[in-house]
Amino acid sequence: MIRKVGVLGAGQMGSGIAQVLARYETEVLLYDIAQPQLDRALAGIAKNLDRQVQKGELAAEAVQQILKRIVATQKMDDLSGCDLAIEAVTEKESLKLEIFRQLDKVVKKDAILASNTSSIPITRIAAVTGRQDKVIGMHFMNPVPVMKLVEVIRGLATSDETFAATSSLVARLQKEMAVSADYPGFIVNRILIPMINEAAFALFEGIATVEDIDKAMKLGTNQPMGPLTLADFIGLDTCLAIMEVLYQGFKDPKYRPCPLLVKKVEAGYLGRKSGRGFYNYA
Ligand SMILES: CC(=O)CC(=O)SCCNC(=O)CCNC(=O)[C@H](O)C(C)(C)COP(=O)(O)OP(=O)(O)OC[C@H]1O[C@@H](n2cnc3c(N)ncnc32)[C@H](O)[C@@H]1OP(=O)(O)O
Numbered sequence: 001m002i003r004k005v006g007v008l009g010a011g012q013m014g015s016g017i018a019q020v021l022a023r024y025e026t027e028v029l030l031y032d033i034a035q036p037q038l039d040r041a042l043a044g045i046a047k048n049l050d051r052q053v054q055k056g057e058l059a060a061e062a063v064q065q066i067l068k069r070i071v072a073t074q075k076m077d078d079l080s081g082c083d084l085a086i087e088a089v090t091e092k093e094s095l096k097l098e099i100f101r102q103l104d105k106v107v108k109k110d111a112i113l114a115s116n117t118s119s120i121p122i123t124r125i126a127a128v129t130g131r132q133d134k135v136i137g138m139h140f141m142n143p144v145p146v147m148k149l150v151e152v153i154r155g156l157a158t159s160d161e162t163f164a165a166t167s168s169l170v171a172r173l174q175k176e177m178a179v180s181a182d183y184p185g186f187i188v189n190r191i192l193i194p195m196i197n198e199a200a201f202a203l204f205e206g207i208a209t210v211e212d213i214d215k216a217m218k219l220g221t222n223q224p225m226g227p228l229t230l231a232d233f234i235g236l237d238t239c240l241a242i243m244e245v246l247y248q249g250f251k252d253p254k255y256r257p258c259p260l261l262v263k264k265v266e267a268g269y270l271g272r273k274s275g276r277g278f279y280n281y282a
């Protein structure tokens with residue numbers, strides 16, 4: 001039974017994963033290298049929970065119980081007693097591999113190590129550990145408290161026990177599971193991010209304005225957010241990182257990142273989280 005979970009990376013995904021785990025009676029250690037990020041994450045979780053109280057979805061007294069289950073730390077060693085660790089740091093392969101090398105030494109032998117990576121093959125991540133049978137992909141969707149899906153990805157060596165423990169945790173979190181083979185982008189991002197990239201190309205080639213591209217896709221295909229609004233929500237850095245993983249992984253020019261997306265990331269226009277992306281949020 002998974003009772004204690006370490007979450008690494010207190011960004012938008014790590015904080016959402018921590019919130020959902022704590023909501024369903026799991027003890028959470030939320031780890032990040034920067035205290036301000038941890039502070040922001042805890043404040044964001046409290047805000048989201050209050051929002052659910054306002055909507056009558058959560059009893060006010062439950063909020064304190066849930067928040068008490070989340071402990072913030074800057075020391076990875078604090079995760080040694082976890083039954084599961086879920087990595088949700090920046091979508092950068094070298095960083096993830098380093099985190100998994102360290103994690104493998106820190107957490108107990110029978111702990112499962114999961115990655116929330118959007119696109120990087122799990123087999124490659126597992127290969128840097130001495131427990132390839134206990135490494136798995138648990139790909140939550142943004143925003144985590146709202147989106148029902150968790151994509152589960154087995155590496156070549158992931159054991160049936162690890163998969164079974166993961167799928168029962170997904171069910172306990174009241175989420176639905178889709179199982180993807182371990183290839184770049186898995187299911188959702190293999191399809192979604194090239195669509196977002198294509199929207200960036202439509203803008204880059206002057207087909208339409210930012211507003212009309214989003215309006216067309218929202219009203220034309222009933223998506224809750226237009227692709228450029230969604231890109232700002234996901235993070236343009238994350239969208240670009242995923243396109244690079246698809247492009248390198250399949251060597252197919254159809255996955256080449258749009259030059260305008262590259263330029264915006266180079267300028268630090270990362271979307272909502274930096275105050276500017278395809279739209280301005282400041
Ligand atoms: C990149 C990857 O690797 C994989 C991915 O995640 S791909 C991206 C997948 N996500 C999407 O496609 C999101 C598409 N957008 C949407 O579904 C909706 O716009 C949305 C759910 C984000 C917001 O919904 P909305 O109706 O426009 O706004 P709103 O009414 O304010 O919110 C609806 C609910 O979502 C919650 N919510 C909205 N934004 C939120 C956020 N950022 N964090 C947490 N909860 C949020 C609100 O609290 C509300 O929940 P309650 O009813 O419990 O209060």
Ligand SMILES: NC(=O)C1=CN([C@@H]2O[C@H](COP(=O)(O)OP(=O)(O)OC[C@H]3O[C@@H](n4cnc5c(N)ncnc54)[C@H](OP(=O)(O)O)[C@@H]3O)[C@@H](O)[C@H]2O)C=CC1
Nearest residue numbers: 009010011012013033034037088089090091117118142234
């Ligand atoms: N954004 C999305 O819609 C989705 C993203 N994902 C995936 O989830 C992961 C996280 O994405 P997201 O939350 O958006 O990214 P964010 O940029 O919001 O958060 C990344 C977090 O990782 C932290 N971090 C960076 N380096 C380290 C380190 N060495 N040790 C510990 N923490 C570190 C950052 O801290 P600091 O800022 O202090 O550097 C930040 O808190 C990525 O793999 C992404 O692909 C999955 C589903 C959806």
